[in-house]
Amino acid sequence: xxVSIATVDLFCGAGGLTHGFEQxxxxxxxxxxxxxxxxxxxxxxxxxxxxxxxxENLSGSDLAxxxxxxxxxxxxxxxxxxxxxxxxxxxxxxxxKWKLLQDFVRLVKESEPDIISMENVLQLKYHSVFQEFxxxxxxxxxxxxPYEVNCLNYGIxxxxxxxxxLASKFGKINLISQTHNKGRYETVRKTIEHLEPLAxxxxxxxxxxxxxxxxxxxxxxxxxxxxxxxTWRDWPPELIAKCHTKKTGKSxxxxxxxxxxxxxxxxxxxxxxxxxxxxxxxxxQHRAITLREAALLQxxxxxxxxxxxxxxxxxxxxxxxxxxxxxxxxxxVIGRSILEHLQ
Numbered sequence: 591x592x593v594s595i596a597t598v599d600l601f602c603g604a605g606g607l608t609h610g611f612e613q614x615x616x617x618x619x620x621x622x623x624x625x626x627x628x629x630x631x632x633x634x635x636x637x638x639x640x641x642x643x644x645x646e647n648l649s650g651s652d653l654a655x656x657x658x659x660x661x662x663x664x665x666x667x668x669x670x671x672x673x674x675x676x677x678x679x680x681x682x683x684x685x686x687k688w689k690l691l692q693d694f695v696r697l698v699k700e701s702e703p704d705i706i707s708m709e710n711v712l713q714l715k716y717h718s719v720f721q722e723f724x725x726x727x728x729x730x731x732x733x734x735x736p737y738e739v740n741c742l743n744y745g746i747x748x749x750x751x752x753x754x755x756l757a758s759k760f761g762k763i764n765l766i767s768q769t770h771n772k773g774r775y776e777t778v779r780k781t782i783e784h785l786e787p788l789a790x791x792x793x794x795x796x797x798x799x800x801x802x803x804x805x806x807x808x809x810x811x812x813x814x815x816x817x818x819x820x821t822w823r824d825w826p827p828e829l830i831a832k833c834h835t836k837k838t839g840k841s842x843x844x845x846x847x848x849x850x851x852x853x854x855x856x857x858x859x860x861x862x863x864x865x866x867x868x869x870x871x872x873x874x875q876h877r878a879i880t881l882r883e884a885a886l887l888q889x890x891x892x893x894x895x896x897x898x899x900x901x902x903x904x905x906x907x908x909x910x911x912x913x914x915x916x917x918x919x920x921x922x923v924i925g926r927s928i929l930e931h932l933q
Contacts, residue, residue: 593662595616595661595662595932596619596663596664597616597618597665597666598618598653598657599611599618599620599621599666600622600665600694601690602621602638603628603916604631605621605631606917607668608632609918610917610920611922613922614924614925614928615929616928616929618636618637619638619656620656621639621641622645623642624643630895630898630901631894634895645690645697646690646693649700653701653703657703662704663705664703664707665697665698666709667708668916669690669691669710688719692719695723698726698727705756705760705928706732709920710753712753724736727757732757732759734755734757736756738753739765739920741919741920742772742775743771744920745770745889746889746917746919747777747780748856748857748858748888756924756927760931761931763928766923766926776854777851778850778851778852778855778887781855782879783851785880785883786800787875788801788877790813790877790878791805791877792877798903799885801881805878808829809846809866812846812865813848813865813876813877814876817848818873818874819848819849819850847868847870848871848872849871849873851873856868856869858912860909863878881912884909888918889918889920896908896911
């Protein structure tokens, strides 16, 4: 007996979750997002179709078209929730904080998928909207399991903890066993050391994404004075920013920091290409990490393309796509968990 599976990815972004599902062997039919910059990377690197549409205007009948003829219907996504996700800044601020999550629930009710997965920030579970989300799914007879996932335990080379909710009409979905233990985590060195060295402001001749931001003379002196894993407190007094000498600034030691070769990176954010935005200094070279290095730390394959060959690179939009993405390997973990559940 042939079992056909159809997956729809809401808030699909550049395709991190979809690509992970494809690597796990789960087909994805379509991804929805309101950012037109997502179209090229999503469709070029994946077999799924991209649809530019606000989830608020999406209906269960729209999803039914994608699910038609399939034995198993899967609905997945990372619904941005203010004020916890930078990703949500793309959406109209006049909307309710929780409107996107509520739309996710509405689409579940209208399309009745067999399996649901939602990935989000850990803080979401402490808020009433999440409890309402769970209660809605329970009323629809789903077996629900929220997991706190330490990405380091699954071969993702960055300190990143996420909430992964798995729900099924067929019973509990168990998250697959972790693949990595402390002391054997993937590292910055293993992930990006092989890329060609660059100076601040330089770019690769062969890879558009391997480009790093320029540094002012002051910030160049700061990164030269920075130790891997250290803080701005290691600098001579004349390099320390005035805001950090104040009481309110002393609790931000990671800004202007360097990564360490033999440890995982910090959480990759939408602003990870800037030296002053966190611990995003290269471990050895006097510069911030490049967009390609950030994408690799997000476990995108090195050949994953974010812009068309004839398109000029816009650093901020691509940084947003990379920082907001579900790490590909986390997508693969979710996909493999669902597949094992179905088997």
